Amino acid sequence: MNHSYRKNVVIIGGGPAGLGAALMLAKRGWKDITVIEKRPSADYYEPDKSFSYQIDGRGQKLTDLLDITTKIADLSVPSNDFYLTLIQKDGKRKTTKLPIVDSKRKMAYWLPRASFVQVLYQEIQQHWQDAIQVLFNIECIEIKQNLDRLEIITQSKNQEQLIFVPNLLLGCDGLNSIVRETLHQMSERSHLFDMQKFPSPSAGLKYKVLSLPPQFPLSEQPGDISQSTMAYAIRSNFQGLKKAISLGLLPLKNQDFPRTANIIAYPDHQIWQLKTKEEVADFFKQAFPQIPIEKIISPEEIDRFTSSEGGKFPIPQYCEGLYKILGNPDNNEGTAVILFGDAVHCFPPDIGQGVNSALEDIYVFQEILADTQDNLSQALPQYQKIRQPDVQALIRLVQISYPWQYNQDPLQKRLWSLNLFLRLVLSKLLPFVFHPHSFVLIQNHELSYSEIVAKSNRTTQILLILTVLTILIFMGSFLP
Numbered sequence: 143m144n145h146s147y148r149k150n151v152v153i154i155g156g157g158p159a160g161l162g163a164a165l166m167l168a169k170r171g172w173k174d175i176t177v178i179e180k181r182p183s184a185d186y187y188e189p190d191k192s193f194s195y196q197i198d199g200r201g202q203k204l205t206d207l208l209d210i211t212t213k214i215a216d217l218s219v220p221s222n223d224f225y226l227t228l229i230q231k232d233g234k235r236k237t238t239k240l241p242i243v244d245s246k247r248k249m250a251y252w253l254p255r256a257s258f259v260q261v262l263y264q265e266i267q268q269h270w271q272d273a274i275q276v277l278f279n280i281e282c283i284e285i286k287q288n289l290d291r292l293e294i295i296t297q298s299k300n301q302e303q304l305i306f307v308p309n310l311l312l313g314c315d316g317l318n319s320i321v322r323e324t325l326h327q328m329s330e331r332s333h334l335f336d337m338q339k340f341p342s343p344s345a346g347l348k349y350k351v352l353s354l355p356p357q358f359p360l361s362e363q364p365g366d367i368s369q370s371t372m373a374y375a376i377r378s379n380f381q382g383l384k385k386a387i388s389l390g391l392l393p394l395k396n397q398d399f400p401r402t403a404n405i406i407a408y409p410d411h412q413i414w415q416l417k418t419k420e421e422v423a424d425f426f427k428q429a430f431p432q433i434p435i436e437k438i439i440s441p442e443e444i445d446r447f448t449s450s451e452g453g454k455f456p457i458p459q460y461c462e463g464l465y466k467i468l469g470n471p472d473n474n475e476g477t478a479v480i481l482f483g484d485a486v487h488c489f490p491p492d493i494g495q496g497v498n499s500a501l502e503d504i505y506v507f508q509e510i511l512a513d514t515q516d517n518l519s520q521a522l523p524q525y526q527k528i529r530q531p532d533v534q535a536l537i538r539l540v541q542i543s544y545p546w547q548y549n550q551d552p553l554q555k556r557l558w559s560l561n562l563f564l565r566l567v568l569s570k571l572l573p574f575v576f577h578p579h580s581f582v583l584i585q586n587h588e589l590s591y592s593e594i595v596a597k598s599n600r601t602t603q604i605l606l607i608l609t610v611l612t613i614l615i616f617m618g619s620f621l622p
C-alpha cells in the first residue's frame with residue numbers, strides 16, 4: 143500500500159463530522175491528522191447551541207466502528223425510555239411514553255451536543271494522540287491555491303498565523319463552510335459547490351434556548367420537581383399564533399446538568415419583539431402561571447436570554463459537488479478535498495438527521511476507502527457517485543417528513559397526523575402495497591434516504607390514484 147499520501151491531513155471544524163472523520167482515518171492507519179477548531183474546547187458551553195442529539199442507528203454505524211457506542215449510551219437517555227409530560231395552561235399534566243412504531247428499530251440515544259462532541263474528543267485524547275492533534279481557538283481564515291496544492295491559512299486568538307499544505311483537506315466546517323466557499327470560487331462558472339435551497343415551513347423559524355436549573359419545581363408543593371430524564375412540553379396561557387408559546391425540554395441523563403428549554407417561533411412572534419429584561423420576565427410570568435416561573439428562570443438567565451441573538455432554522459439545502467482533486471495527492475503532488483456534514487447538507491432539525499447524516503457520510507466514505515485501498519483519486523469520485531443521491535433525498539425528506547411540528551399551524555399539524563395514521567394503518571393491512579410515513583421510515587437505519595423517498599413517493603402515487611378513482615366512481619353514480 144502506498145503510504146506517502148497518509149501524511150498531512152487537515153480537517154477544518156472540530157464538530158461531530160470533523161472529530162468523527164479524524165477518528166475514522168486514524169483507525170484506518172492514517173497519521174498526521176490536524177483538526178482546526180475555532181471554538182475554545184470540545185465541550186464549550188454555548189447556551190444557544192445547547193440542544194440535544196438523538197444518535198440513531200444511522201449515526202451508530204460510525205460510533206460502532208469507532209467502538210464508542212457504549213460510552214455514548216452511558217451518558218444518554220435511551221429512546222425506549224422516552225417519556226413526555228405535557229403540562230397544559232391550566233396545570234393539568236399527562237405523561238406518555240414515546241410510541242415505538244417499529245419494534246426492530248435500533249435503540250437511539252439522547253444526549254447534549256457538548257457531551258457527544260466531548261466523547262469523540264476524549265477518544266482522541268485516550269487512544270489516538272500519536273495520529274491526531276486537535277487545535278482549539280484557531281480559525282481557518284483563508285484557503286489559497288498554489289499550483290496543484292491548497293494552502294490553509296489559520297489564525298489563533300493572539301493573531302498568530304499557521305499555514306498548512308495538506309494532501310487531504312476535509313471540510314467539516316458547517317453551514318458557512320470556508321472550504322466549500324473556496325471550492326465554489328475555484329469552480330468559476332460551475333454551480334457544483336453552490337448551495338441549492340428548497341422551501342420548508344420550518345425554515346426561518348427563530349429559536350432561543352433557556353437554561354433552567356437541573357431539578358426545577360413544577361409547582362409550589364414541596365417535592366414536586368421535574369425529572370431530568372423526562373421530556374416536557376409546557377404550554378402557555380396565551381392564544382393566537384403570534385402570542386402562544388411552548389417550552390420544549392428534551393430528556394437528559396446527567397441529573398446535575400442544567401436543563402435547556404427551546405423556544406421556537408416565527409420571527410414575527412411577540413416574544414422576539416420584547417426589548418428589555420423586564421418585558422421578557424413579565425411575558426414569561428403571564429405565559430406560564432401554572433408553574434412557579436420566577437423560581438425556575440433566574441433574573442441573570444432572563445438578562446442573557448433578552449440579549450442573546452438566538453438562531454434561525456436554515457433553509458434545507460445541499461450542494462451537488464462533494465469533492466475536488468488538484469494534482470496527484472496520492473503521490474504527494476496535490477490536494478484532495480472532500481466535504482462532510484452541514485458543509486454539504488444543512489436543514490432544520492425536524493427529523494433529527496443533522497448529526498446522524500454527518501456520521502453516515504463518514505461511514506460511507508470509510509467503506510469506499512476500504513474498497514479502494516485508500517486511493518484518494520479513486521475513492522473521492524466514487525464517494526460522490528454513491529452519496530450524492532442520498533444527500534438529495536435527505537433534503538427532500540426534510541421538506542416532507544415533519545416540518546409542522548413547531549405549533550406553527552394547528553390545521554397543518556392535524557393533517558400531518560392524519561396522513562401519518564392513514565399510512566401506518568394501510569401499511570399494516572397491505573404491507574406489499576403501502577409503506578409507513580417517511581417520518582417513520584427514517585428510523586430504519588438499514589434503508590438509505592433514497593430508498594425512503596422512493597417508498598414514500600410510491601405510496602403517495604397509489605393514494606392519489608385511489609382518490610381519483612373514488613371521485614370518478616362517486617361522480618359516475620350520479621349519471622343516469
Ligand SMILES: Cc1cc2nc3c(=O)[nH]c(=O)nc-3n(C[C@H](O)[C@H](O)[C@H](O)COP(=O)(O)OP(=O)(O)OC[C@H]3O[C@@H](n4cnc5c(N)ncnc54)[C@H](O)[C@@H]3O)c2cc1C
Nearest residue numbers: 155157158159179180281282315316483484491494496497
Ligand atoms: C437549533 C438546532 C437544533 C438542532 N437539533 C438537532 C437534533 O436534534 N438532531 C440532529 O441530528 N441535529 C440537530 N441539529 C443539526 C446538527 O447540529 C448539525 O447537523 C450537526 O452539528 C452537523 O455537524 P457538523 O460537524 O457537520 O457541523 P457543526 O456542528 O456546525 O460543526 C462545525 C464546526 O466547525 C467549526 N468551524 C466552522 N468554521 C470554522 C473555521 N473557519 N475555522 C475553524 N473552525 C471552524 C465550528 O466552530 C464547529 O465546531 C440542530 C441544529 C440546530 C441549529
